[in-house]
Amino acid sequence: MDIHEYQAKELLAGFGVPVPRGSVAYGADQAVYAATELGGWHWAVKAQIHSGGRGKAGGVKLCRTYGEVAAAAKAMLGATMVTSQTGPQGKVVNRLYVEVAEPFTRELYLGFVLDRKIERIRVIASAQGGMEIEDIAHSNPESILQIEVEPAVGLQPFQARELAFGLGLNIKQVSQAVTTILGCYRAFRDLDATMVEINPLVVTKDDRVVALDAKMSFDDNALFRRRKVAEMRDVAQEDPREAQASQHGLNYVGLEGDIGCIINGAGLAMATMDMIKYAGGEPANFLDVGGGASPERVQTAFNLVLSDKKVKAILVNIFAGINRCDWVAQGVVQAARNLKVPLIVRLAGTNVEEGNKIVRECGLPIITADSLADAAQKAVAAARAHVPA
Incomplete structure (x- = not known):
């Protein structure tokens, strides 16, 4: 689960x-009021969407007057913002963050990710901030510093100091950077995060080290014990299909293909x-119906897959261990009665004979397969041959 910049900053603080200092706003008047409350003469008005690259898309405006704040807010709110990370469909801006804009002399990068290959938290830092870490890795890989955190002891102060000195900071700045690095690590660990990114981490003219932007992502499976984080979820920023799947206990991720997948x-x-x-x-999607694939859950899965208008065929691949093939087959038959795209079904495992019998004798044009390879080939052939009604 992703959260907005202002929410990430609240947690990290x-x-x-x-x-x-900053304040969230849902309208132009609120944005102007936030600027007056914050004081000063320079403010940054930032669109709050779950995506990076907002600056290049016009989602960050520096303002010197209340009129400029109001104009920036009116231009952003309700607009669909397309960035390098949103895809062509973009994301709608429903809230803003008005922040005191402070002059800075340097931009740094700091990130924490869960490296599943080594089963460790990996800390990544670079003296070149303000740009995507992928671009830094491509253009100047030697500038990237990395540390693997030993879970038994956690991130140690000496490791944070090594990073800070590696970024070329002076003694005064190093002390503040260490506080930031250790604070980010504790937030990552204690809130079940999967990613914390500060880009840029800036050094101000008076030698302060400040998180100018922040992103955080969290493990969905741990939200039950992180109620404060769970309450920060903005469903409007998510794929509607993924949000609906979550409500029914299904795991769904939309992709760009035309073969819908329903699998346990x-x-x-x-x-x-x-x-x-x-x-x-x-494939048009990743969809895991889980171990308890009841007829009702299968029906819900079909509805999710069919909500993608690109789908030209559906492949159901069920290996029943805890589940039962006959139970799943009942759901498949029920969902397929008004289906307008080819359906390919491959069942294996518990009660597979009964399940296949239900599919064969239902009287519907369901294509059956004996193996995964056979099912995939038939699904591809059916999608290519399908002519939309």
């Missing part, structure tokens, strides 16, 4: 990370998508 088990889902690609097709 609670762990001692210095952030500029994340590993089997990944293998199925790989097999579709190997057969020459493109």
Whole structure:
């Protein structure tokens, strides 16, 4: 789960990370009022969407007067902002963050990610901030500093100091940078985050180290014990299908292909998508119905897949362990009665004979498959041959 910049800054500030003073606004009048309350003569008006690259898309405006603040707010609110990370569909701006704009002399990069390969938190830093870390890695990889955190002891102060000195900071700045680095680590650890990114981390003219921008992502499976974080969820910024799937306990991720997938088990889902690609097709989604794939859940899964108008065929691949093939087959038949795209079904596992019998005798034009490879090939062929009604 992602959250907005102002929410990430609120959480990080609670762990001692210095952030500029700011206030959220939902309208132009609120934005102007926020600027008057913050004081000063320079403000940054920032669009709050779940995406990076807002500055290049016009989502960050520096203002010197209340009139400029109002104009920037009116231009952003309600607009669909397209960045390098949103895709062509963009995201609608429903809220703003008005922040005191302070002059700075340097931009740095600081990030914390969960490295699943080594099962460690990886800390990444660079003296070149204000740009995407991927661009830094491409243009100047030697500027990137990395530390792997040993989970038994956590991130140590000496490691934070090594990073700070590696960024070329002076003694006064190093002390503040260490506070920021350790604070970000504690926030990552204590809030079940999967990513914390401060880009840029700036050095002001009076030698303060401040988090000018912040992003955080969290493990959905841990939200039950992080109620404060869970309450920060902005469903309007998510794919409606993914939000609906979450409400029904389904795992759904929309993709760009035309073969809808309904599968139980994340590993089997990944293998199925790989097999579709190997057969020459493109999966339209990742959808894991889980172990309790009741007829009702299967029906919900079909509705989710069919909400994508690009889908030309649906592949159902169920390996029943805890589940039962006959139970799943009932849901498939029920959902397929008014289906207008080809349906390919492959069942295996508990009660597979009964499940296949239900599918064969239902009287519907369901294509059955004996193996995953066979199912993928039939799904690709059916999608290519399908002519929309």
